[in-house]
Amino acid sequence: MNTENTENTDIESDEPESPAEKDPNLSPEPSAEPPPESSPENSPELSPEPAREEAEPPRRSGGAIQVLAFLFSLLALVGTGWMWWLSQGSAEQEQDLVFTEISRLESSDQELGLELQQIRDELSKIASGDIGAEFRAMQDRLEADRRKLAAAEASINEQLELSRSLQAAAGSMQGRLAAAEAAVSGLSTRELDVADELDIAEVDYLLRLANERLKLFLDPVAADQTLEVADMHLAALDNPIYLGVRQDIAAARRSLAAIDMPDYLQIANDLDAVQEKIAVLPFRGDDPPASAGQQAQPDGWWEKLKGVFSGLVTVRRSTDDENQRISLQDKDYVRQRVWLQLEIAHLSLMRRDQEGFRKALTRVDQSLSDWFDHQDSQYQAIMQSVKNLQGMDIQVEIPDITAPWSNLRTLRSNLSQPAAAIEPIQE
Numbered sequence: 001m002n003t004e005n006t007e008n009t010d011i012e013s014d015e016p017e018s019p020a021e022k023d024p025n026l027s028p029e030p031s032a033e034p035p036p037e038s039s040p041e042n043s044p045e046l047s048p049e050p051a052r053e054e055a056e057p058p059r060r061s062g063g064a065i066q067v068l069a070f071l072f073s074l075l076a077l078v079g080t081g082w083m084w085w086l087s088q089g090s091a092e093q094e095q096d097l098v099f100t101e102i103s104r105l106e107s108s109d110q111e112l113g114l115e116l117q118q119i120r121d122e123l124s125k126i127a128s129g130d131i132g133a134e135f136r137a138m139q140d141r142l143e144a145d146r147r148k149l150a151a152a153e154a155s156i157n158e159q160l161e162l163s164r165s166l167q168a169a170a171g172s173m174q175g176r177l178a179a180a181e182a183a184v185s186g187l188s189t190r191e192l193d194v195a196d197e198l199d200i201a202e203v204d205y206l207l208r209l210a211n212e213r214l215k216l217f218l219d220p221v222a223a224d225q226t227l228e229v230a231d232m233h234l235a236a237l238d239n240p241i242y243l244g245v246r247q248d249i250a251a252a253r254r255s256l257a258a259i260d261m262p263d264y265l266q267i268a269n270d271l272d273a274v275q276e277k278i279a280v281l282p283f284r285g286d287d288p289p290a291s292a293g294q295q296a297q298p299d300g301w302w303e304k305l306k307g308v309f310s311g312l313v314t315v316r317r318s319t320d321d322e323n324q325r326i327s328l329q330d331k332d333y334v335r336q337r338v339w340l341q342l343e344i345a346h347l348s349l350m351r352r353d354q355e356g357f358r359k360a361l362t363r364v365d366q367s368l369s370d371w372f373d374h375q376d377s378q379y380q381a382i383m384q385s386v387k388n389l390q391g392m393d394i395q396v397e398i399p400d401i402t403a404p405w406s407n408l409r410t411l412r413s414n415l416s417q418p419a420a421a422i423e424p425i426q427e
Contacts, residue, residue: 199233206230207405220256227253245407252401270385275342277382278335282373338367354395361390
């Protein structure tokens, strides 16, 4: 019993205090329900088990506090380790920086040591007397440079003397050239007598005439002969000032000799021969000409009159070829047309018109082919002549031979002006 009472006392002491007990200022809340009546069942002494169940929650809250305290201590330990690790890393970096600075200082110390050693070596050389040998070597080099400079100055002086001599020679040559120019000017400006004036005027006329003969009449033979006469006159004058004119005349004669001229006279004769044969060409559908026995005229006047009109009047039967026959007036018109076409070819030949010449001969060929008998021998000969004439070139390239005349006129204009005195060029 005593044991049970002790346990009950402990249980009762472990029960939580009411809010009224914890805080005396708080008034107990009124309960709506009446307090339970005391009964043997509700008595703590008679029912110990319910009292034990009510004492369990405080035990659970105490374990949770312990767990939280353990976690806080663990977090503090981890934070302390982390701070220690960070402090170790920064220390290593500072140590690396210190080592790097130490190595840099050591290298700079070595460089300074080398420089100091070089200074000591130079001081030792100076102290030992080597500077005198170096000074003497430097003096020797300067002396050699002076000798080279003196040789260069001598060479330059020689070059200057040579240049002066060349300038003097050039001046003398220039004076000679000026004298030669003055002599030529004197020859060119000497007064001409009346005979020389007439000769120069005649040469001028001959040169102009040669150009006109070539340009207007396309006669290179006459132009060449005229140039030859002009050259003979200039050669007779024996004046060196006209040497350029004579050279131009020779060049013009060579260009004239290179011209391949067609035979215009023969071409004109061929055209005349074709014109003469047009009058006797037979037309298509005409009767063949009478034989020599039939052409003999009888002695009577009636027969003579009959023979005269027999060539003008022909009695024949009408056939299918009647549409090919033309009247005597139309025949004369056709012959005159062909003759005029040949005359146009004559005019084109005189004008040296190649295109007009060939067009006129083409019209002649067409007219002959349309109206005249192709079987006739004279027709065939005329057509062959026309074909040959169509293949000829009547237009040739004319060279320019005005250079001698232009040069002579320039010389005459210069001679008419007063000659200016030529002064030698001086530097």
